[in-house]
Amino acid sequence: MNNLVIRNVQPNDLAECCAVETSGFSPEEAASRETIKLRMDMFSQGFFVAEFNGQVVGMLNSGCTNKDDISDEELKQLIGHDINGKNMVIFALAVLPEFQRRGIAKQLMLSFVEEARRNKKEKVLLMCKRNLIAYYQGLGFAHAGLSRSTHGGAEWHEMRLSISA
Numbered sequence: 001m002n003n004l005v006i007r008n009v010q011p012n013d014l015a016e017c018c019a020v021e022t023s024g025f026s027p028e029e030a031a032s033r034e035t036i037k038l039r040m041d042m043f044s045q046g047f048f049v050a051e052f053n054g055q056v057v058g059m060l061n062s063g064c065t066n067k068d069d070i071s072d073e074e075l076k077q078l079i080g081h082d083i084n085g086k087n088m089v090i091f092a093l094a095v096l097p098e099f100q101r102r103g104i105a106k107q108l109m110l111s112f113v114e115e116a117r118r119n120k121k122e123k124v125l126l127m128c129k130r131n132l133i134a135y136y137q138g139l140g141f142a143h144a145g146l147s148r149s150t151h152g153g154a155e156w157h158e159m160r161l162s163i164s165a
């Protein structure tokens with residue numbers, strides 16, 4: 001996609017990021033506008049958007065921690081977020097339905113991992129549902145087992161990508 005730009009989030013992306021979030025997650029699972037704003041304000045370095053012809057069509061946001069257990073809900077509100085932490089934790093990766101299956105999520109992930117590598121992080125961690133385990137394996141992640149989290153009443157699997165120097 002020629003006109004696709006992957007960049008860090010900017011304050012005026014908030015409304016479009018909220019639209020991407022609600023398109024990808026159920027009301028029980030979706031982060032609120034306040035939570036998305038918090039993630040943008042506190043850690044824009046770990047918040048990437050995919051812009052196509054001037055429209056935000058995808059996003060990836062994250063926090064950073066020294067912990068390996070990512071099942072706690074607090075980190076999603078950036079409580080315990082430590083910019084010097086060794087692990088990057090992805091909270092959300094989503095692409096608007098009409099823009100899916102064109103490699104946009106993959107581009108977001110590649111940019112994110114490249115940045116994590118540059119910042120000498122050890123691992124990228126995330127939680128996903130069973131149906132996306134294979135998807136993340138395709139991006140190089142390993143299945144690290146079932147999470148203790150029951151966020152939104154669902155079963156979550158932990159995925160881990162070790163970053164080598």
Ligand SMILES: CC(C)(COP(=O)(O)OP(=O)(O)OC[C@H]1O[C@@H](n2cnc3c(N)ncnc32)[C@H](O)[C@@H]1OP(=O)(O)O)[C@@H](O)C(=O)NCCC(=O)NCCS
Pocket residue numbers: 023024025092093094095096099100101102103104105106107127128129131132134135138
């Ligand atoms: C998961 C999601 C982010 C993927 O976005 P996308 O931009 O369509 O993904 P990509 O086009 O980069 O896919 C890359 C590869 O994965 C494959 N793929 C895409 N979606 C897949 C799925 N649901 N299951 C298995 N493989 C999938 C593609 O075929 C592609 O493979 P290829 O490069 O060999 O052709 C998107 O479906 C989405 O936003 N879903 C709703 C939100 C969500 O569940 N996010 C994950 C939270 S953990």
